[in-house]
Amino acid sequence: MTSCERLSDLMPEVARGRATWTRTDTAHLAACDTCQDEWDLVRGAASHGTAIGMQVNIDRITGRVLQRLQQEPAAPVRQFPVRRLAWPIAIAAGLSLMIWGGPPRNPAPNPMPTTTVAVLHELDDLTPAELEAMLELVPETPVANYRTLETPESLSDLSAEELELLLSSMED
Amino acid sequence: MGALLIDPVGPDDASLVEAFQTGDESAAGVLVRRYSPGMARYVYGLGAPPSDVDDILQEAFFRAFKAIHTFRGDSSFRGWLFRIAANAARDLHRRGRRRGVVLSIDDHEIPDVADPSGEAEASEAEDALNGALGLLPPKQRDVFLLRAQQGLPYDEIAVTLGTTPGAARVHYHHAVKRLKEAMTR
Numbered sequence: 001m002t003s004c005e006r007l008s009d010l011m012p013e014v015a016r017g018r019a020t021w022t023r024t025d026t027a028h029l030a031a032c033d034t035c036q037d038e039w040d041l042v043r044g045a046a047s048h049g050t051a052i053g054m055q056v057n058i059d060r061i062t063g064r065v066l067q068r069l070q071q072e073p074a075a076p077v078r079q080f081p082v083r084r085l086a087w088p089i090a091i092a093a094g095l096s097l098m099i100w101g102g103p104p105r106n107p108a109p110n111p112m113p114t115t116t117v118a119v120l121h122e123l124d125d126l127t128p129a130e131l132e133a134m135l136e137l138v139p140e141t142p143v144a145n146y147r148t149l150e151t152p153e154s155l156s157d158l159s160a161e162e163l164e165l166l167l168s169s170m171e172d
Numbered sequence: 173m174g175a176l177l178i179d180p181v182g183p184d185d186a187s188l189v190e191a192f193q194t195g196d197e198s199a200a201g202v203l204v205r206r207y208s209p210g211m212a213r214y215v216y217g218l219g220a221p222p223s224d225v226d227d228i229l230q231e232a233f234f235r236a237f238k239a240i241h242t243f244r245g246d247s248s249f250r251g252w253l254f255r256i257a258a259n260a261a262r263d264l265h266r267r268g269r270r271r272g273v274v275l276s277i278d279d280h281e282i283p284d285v286a287d288p289s290g291e292a293e294a295s296e297a298e299d300a301l302n303g304a305l306g307l308l309p310p311k312q313r314d315v316f317l318l319r320a321q322q323g324l325p326y327d328e329i330a331v332t333l334g335t336t337p338g339a340a341r342v343h344y345h346h347a348v349k350r351l352k353e354a355m356t357r
């Protein structure tokens with residue numbers, strides 16, 4: 001960092017009385033026209049509008065703000081709107097489970113290759129347009145191991161607590 | 173390097189915000205008292221006429237306290253407040269423009285500091301700075317005022333204006349260059 005940059009960074013602090021120049025700074029400032037111009041500008045800005053700031057009627061502003069707040073109270077602290085978003089998220093979660101199958105519950109070896117693996121190999125040969133067309137069909141396509149996931153028949157079968165649990169598990 | 177001096181501290185903003193949220197109205201009064209002078213100077217620097225400053229501050233504090241539950245402690249209350257004040261000033265300006273009143277905010281015009289009631293007696297140098305500020309692009313003006321007038325550090329300016337500290341620093345240096353050029357003409 002050059003002396004000019006360092007002084008530039010310090011100028012607002014010095015102008016507001018929160019820092020002071022060292023002898024080296026003062027010497028540089030006296031010799032550098034660029035820094036001197038900037039210092040004049042920053043000093044002007046630091047006191048800019050001081051008269052306006054002093055004329056503010058703080059008591060009147062406070063009184064009016066509090067009066068307006070009594071008429072229109074501040075909204076209560078709200079939690080993240082989980083309940084409002086519960087259904088859309090739960091539906092998305094259900095669809096995701098249907099599509100991806102989720103992690104295997106039982107890591108025991110499966111002697112038979114699943115249909116999903118075969119389909120994935122075939123995807124390599126599809127054009128982007130064909131892939132897009134297929135993706136559109138995915139939600140309607142039954143997945144081979146759908147039943148083994150023990151996913152409920154419908155998300156509407158879940159209680160509010162179960163939905164919350166499902167959402168929590170997605171957030172983990 | 174110059175020595176940094178520490179400001180005396182009262183109750184911090186977070187404590188006051190929390191106190192207000194639990195029904196202590198006096199906490200709001202402390203916050204209004206703490207930030208009104210600085211906010212007044214800031215909105216004046218943005219181009220608000222002195223006669224509108226009290227109304228803008230009232231609107232800004234009302235909006236802030238009404239939406240206090242949306243304030244997250246990961247940004248400074250001061251920065252959050254200044255952003256609300258800038259929006260309140262611009263909203264008032266837009267409403268004024270619809271009524272045919274022309275102000276300088278976001279219009280890149282030289283601020284009209286003439287005040288018929290004689291409220292503001294700006295010095296010649298302040299007039300010159302006001303005129304030059306009115307020529308800056310809004311972002312440069314915001315950054316310059318928050319840095320040079322209000323003394324906010326770049327990281328706080330960045331959060332306040334939704335940018336990065338590096339970009340804020342670049343805006344500041346562009347602003348300084350333009351202001352120097354405008355004021356030496």
